Amino acid sequence: MQKTFGAWLAVVALAGSSALNAGCSCNPACQFRGTINQPENLSMRRSMLRKAMGDFCKQMKSRNAPLKLSADSPVIGRFYPSQCTASEGDTLHVTFAGMGYAWTNVTKKVTFNGGGSAAFRYDFQVTDGDQCDIYSYFRPQRIDASNFQTHRIESPLATMFAGISSLGNDFGKQTLAQKLQEGFTVIAKDGSEANVELALGIVPLGKKPFHPYQVERGDGRVTYENERTEVHQNQRDFIGPIVVEEEKKAIYLTAAVDGIPAIDVLVMRKADAEQSLGLYYEYAQSGPLQGTPMRSEVLAQGNQLKRSIVVPPGTYYIVLDNTPTAGQVAPVVNALDDRAAVVNYLIQIGDAS
Structure with missing residues (x-):
């Protein structure tokens, strides 16, 4: 069950990324980085980050968290927050x-319910040089609770042994608590929401997490996800919700597959996709959409x-x-x-061409 928890904190980091929503040209963190980075100005940095975070829970519930074994491993599942x-x-x-x-x-597909409660100390630093990248750090102060409950297990061998589910629940709860202890980092290239990277743990200033595609700076597109995922036989991966807020916008998709001859890529509206996701969660075996x-x-x-x-405003x-x-x-x-x-x-949102 270790693989299930590699990026639980990404869902919290995604909400934290809303703190970084100003372009470099007008972001005071970029304009006054020398002063801001000084250790004695921690209170000022916290105040700036606190004001920028806005509705944290709204941001958190509007995204999914890709689950990985480690930062450089493929996505092997997703967590969809519904309460915050x-x-x-x-x-x-x-x-x-x-x-x-x-x-x-061991389990093949496993669906689950889970969550946690934790307090984080927050701060940010800005890189030196020609580029202005903002690294927001969320370090754990305390872990109040973590929970995990398996819902469905696909493998017949796993379901034959009742102890596997109980063992998985206990191990999942313990592992989630350990992951919460690692904290997380939100990186905004040029201080902009259009190019945000998320990582478990505390990433040293100037270092970058792995992503399969190089994203051009200043192209005007907002990057939704830039990942590598692993989709096993008779499985699906639901990437979303992808919110398009304005008219004359398009979802830009770049993708490549290895390991099998071909895979289907389906674009679905929110209602149909979330009903299909509900069936995928509820039943051990995959069926029709x-x-x-x-x-x-x-x-x-x-x-x-x-x-x-090209899509109209929607999800x-x-x-x-x-x-x-x-x-x-x-x-x-x-x-x-x-x-x-x-x-x-690579999924981005930008002006329709």
Whole structure:
């Protein structure tokens, strides 16, 4: 069950990224970095970050948290927060809960409920030189609670032994507490929300987490996710919610697959996608989607996919489907030969061209 918890804190970090929503040209942190970075100005930095964070819980519930074994490992599941309370003072105290799914070689797909409560000390630093990158640090002050409860387990062998579920719950709770203790870092290139990176742990100033695609600075697009995910046979990955707030916008998708010949890439509206996600959570075996995708693409090995998808304001999901029950690809399910699709993807929101 270790894999399930590699990025629980990313959901908190995603909310923290709303603190970094000013472009470099007008961001006071960039203009006065020499003064701001001085140790004696901690109170000033905290005040700036506290004012910028805004509605922390609104931000937290508007994203998913990709789950990884480690910072450089592929995504193997996601956590979708549905409840959140937060109070801001000298520390940020957050209580959150939600549901999700993950894949392990013992359980295959496992769906779960979970959450936690913790207090974080927060601060930020700004890089020197020509580029102005802001590193916001959230260091744990105390861990008040963590919980984890398995909901469905796909593997028949795992479900035969009642102790596995109980052991997984205990181990999950312990591991979540350990991950909360690591804290997290939010990095905004040029002090802008258009290019935000998230990482577990405390990343040294100037260092960068792994992402599969190089994102151009100043292209005007907001990066939603830039990740590598692993989708095993008869599994799906629901990337979203992706919120498009304005008219004349497009979702820009770049993707490549390795490990299998092809995988379906489906664009779905919020209502259909979240009903399909609910079925994926509720049933151990994957079945048909609830609703028809608004767009369907085949991502073939060796052929990079690049699409500009013009959409009206709304909320969307991109679903990577490695099942025979949806999409155009009909992969053969072989219990003795599980070939996972490894997908690099970049999702951005920008002006429609």
